[in-house]
Amino acid sequence: MKCLSYFLCCTLFLVSCISDDFTVGDNLVSVKGRNMIIEDYTVELETHLGDSSVTTGLARIFEGKYHSPDFGIIAAHSYFDFNPPGYSQSEFGSDAIVTVKFDSISLILRYDDFSYGDTTQLQTLHIYKLKQTIELDEKSQLYTTSSVAADTDPWVTCQFYRPQEHWENDTTLEIRLPDEFGLELVDLMQAQSDLLETYVNFRTYFKGIKLSPGTDDNAAVNSFVLNSEYPVIRLHYTTIGGGVATEENKIDMTVNTSVAFSQIGTDRSNTVLQSLSSNNPLPSTETGNKVHLQGLTGLYTKLSFPDLNEILKLGKQVIISSAILYVYPVSGTYSGFTPLPANLSLNYLDENGKAIDIYVDPSTITVQSGTLVEDNIYGRNTYYAFDVTSYLQYELGLIGMYKSSLQLYLDDTEKNNTLKSLVLGDSSFPNDENRIKLIIYVVVYDNE
Template sequence: MNQFLKRSITFFALPVFILIIAGACDKDMSVMLDNSATNNVGVSFIDSFSIQTSTVQLNNMPSAGRGSILVGKAADSRFGEVKATSYFRIGFSSIANDIPDAAVFDSLNLVLRPNTNRYYFGDTTKTQRLSVHRLEQVLETKTLTGGVQNTALPIYVTGPSIFNDQTFDYSPTSIGAISFAPRVRSLDSLNIRLDPSLGQEFFDLIKTNDLRVSSNENFRDYFKGLVLVPDEDNSAVVAFGYDSVQVKINYTYVGTDGFKRSGYKILNLVDGNLQFNHLDYDRTGTIFEPLTATNRELTSSATAGLTYLQSGTGVVAKVEFPSLKEFLQDENISINKAELVIETSSPANTMYPIPGTLVLLVADFNGVPVSIVQPLVPTQQQPFLLSFYQVGDQMGRNGKYTFNMLSYMKNLKSTSFFDNTSLYISSVIPADSRTFSNFDTALIAVENAKPKIKLNILYTKFR
């Protein structure tokens, strides 16, 4: 085609296409613009590709070293209950025995402070209760290997970790508990009084220079760590900062001036790579009850079109385009623009936060996510394709996420890598540790018992 004709196509197609889009609103459309001079080229827009959707439960979600102590329980009638229990080690900030000779033990307490994002999920208007338990098993990471017939590992598993479905033994008897109002935006800290007999034991070991407190390694063998457990009647999940955890061994003594004074010995959270959150879910009584770690996929036809995404527990929306590759094999078409649009019925700024960003994971024929869709021009700041949440409006339009699919279309047409694969719309971003330690949830909007997910393609056809 000569350069004049190419310029003519661009000049005429763009403004006319904009007018068509503005007038069509949300209606399905298929438009052809003929070039009257040559009668062999046109621009078409389609948004009616057949899409098959399912809700999928991902497994083996790394949960160690994610930067937040997540603890609590929340429930929603649509997707069920979620629960977080946190495990961590503690050790001395200073091994030296610097307690005054005449000091007397006073108390033992655990101090927790909200994380920097002051994250919460659920109803924070009700009183919450947490209990503290003594860990009875050493925290250890696990290395995953390929499964039966060398099944691939998920892309988000990059090395040894503790995974969100793992548990470690802890004493059923609590060593401390607290009830509190989770006003996370204004909450300064939680101060939990712990078993004084345990505190006296710590104090005596330090005072006598016992070998068990001569190093943090020895202390770990003697005291494995702590577990924070939410009450079953809780209604919210709260995140605390792992780097601000303090266990204080408080004591009193008489100073050289004859006045009574107080002091404390501090234990901090040590080895943040072993702090992990056990994340659990219970979908009993919801439309998603059949979705489990073993029954990992539930088609949207079985849920009246409803599907959802959830960080932490690893719930994603699977999408497949049965006729797309055949369409792209037509040598007489050229894709000008392609967008995947996902509408969500979950409003922003509620007690159930929604994901701010989504990615597209590529799952192999076994349903294991093995790669991430990349943009046309990957950069260090954005090495893979992202979609940021777009707020709805006062006219009742839903919030949405939009992906530029040009790079995916190009690769789907030119390589065999994407054969027998599907896409997972995911709020779990492998490079972002925060997405493994929250419960951000987005329910996809439904229209005519189908998810409101559309693939919009603008293409030029040479006839």
């Protein structure tokens, strides 16, 4: 808090009186009650770095690179392998009744609805062949920090623009693979090789691929659909003979979705977060009076109320009747290319900084969520709001080891599945329209 003695004195002049003095306990002790609003309370904020996020089991993979002035350079790579091709013995092998002519082979990716960065920029995509098979850890998971060894030189490189709405081909990205790979697969099918019999056998031959952005890219991190249909390697071929006209056919090799994952790295060296680590959270006073939240990179904010007990000095007895926390994104830190999260979650952190799963509120069994209220006309009143009445009522009067703090982060649907981000101004941020605000309604009793 600023200067508490000054604050408490000023409060008597700046608060709004909701009602006149009143008396309770007609036949007991005469007690005067005053309703007051405290609007100048300072909330302490810190940016924290959490553990790596699990990226197996998602319905999307990430690839691309974006230079964010607030969050640093974010680079995403994805890793996945494939099921063997299913083929017909009437077309391949010693019992074939037609002749097969290889045409082409391609990797096809389907765009998801999320991207982070400037999608109007030209992007480079490198495809590397993996040198090792993808193996899950003891929890059957892989993470944003996981990786698998791949060839040094790209197998294939392409450049592309992420399609904008209403483009002719706005759903998929098709990348031609080397003909030699397709011809080799045809030879294996003609030989009815054991390598094509099972997934385990097939990945000893073809261990999978890694998708990576260009080294100098500064465009966007893309997401692509991950399901039983995409990504897919599609082999096109033509059959000739067998008493039928020439036919064009295809064989698909689908992804084993259980081991597909994304690696997401950050370089914060040229940002106010350069010294941030899991063991070194940064108070907003060291980061330009701002704090940072982001999904898969693990950034969240800790909120503390160290001087809450000072309001007890307002009278003989002080009761918090209501408390609303307003969180305002800093202007200029979000756009259509880097959208704000739709919801934020608020949760307890215990005295050791460990998150408690349930927001402590007698009326709910889930964490509290704040929904984005967006000012699309003037852009000056965009915010999230939280009712922290129960929390502050519980905290009022506690000291030392009994005090806790709050954790502000993206809700699970976006925290574990996107790179959406948020920059918040603290109570001293230069632009007062972007400052966090805590409004506390109290009833103060003074014995006569």
